[in-house]
Amino acid sequence: MKNSLEFGIESLLETCKFSKPEIELVINNLQILAVDSVxxxxxxxxxxARHRYENTKDLFHHFRFGFERIRFNPSGWLMPPIWLNPEVFNFGPTSDPDMVKIKVAMGKNGRWVSAQDIQYGGSGSGEYCGYSIYNKPYPDKQSAFDSSYAYCIERLNNAIEKQESLSYKDxxxxxxxxxxxxxxxMKEYVESKKQLSLF
Structure with a gap:
């Protein structure tokens, strides 16, 4: 029978949008790591209390990607994991070949994460995102890439449409x-990969 602590943990994980199997994984990992009691x-x-709450929440998200090693920095915060098989895909014109960077990496359990950097071709605009345990986990590398690809295409197209509608161009x-x-x-790259998969 579940105690109040387990119910509290499940409630937190449900708030963080963990699936039922992920919640069971967290509970199992806690029981393994806890020498005497959870x-x-x-x-x-x-x-x-603040360190315990934030570190515990981070740890639960570490578990989501199979990371179980616990390391604290000098300030007492849980350190980020070391991602496996990181890969970066750069896109842009010849004069600015890394306007978009799509980044993918794998957790220890084989689940993948994606992130992206987007520059809009100017001197001061852009979005920058690194690998995070709080990002959505994907079952494979292609799914992770596709997610960031779709996001970047949408953001760039929205920016293009907005700029072209303005009388004064920024x-x-x-x-x-x-x-x-x-x-x-970006579209040419994806299309070339599709063509290769046909052979």
């Missing part, structure tokens, strides 16, 4: 020809 183990996750932060070239190269 409660004492969670209490060891920090010197104060050429300082947005370079429409470069964005169009990047979208074209």
């Amino acid at each position: 409660e004492n183990f969670l209490f060891s996750m920090g010197d104060d 050429t300082t932060n947005f370079n429409v020809p470069h964005m169009k070239s990047t979208v074209k190269k």
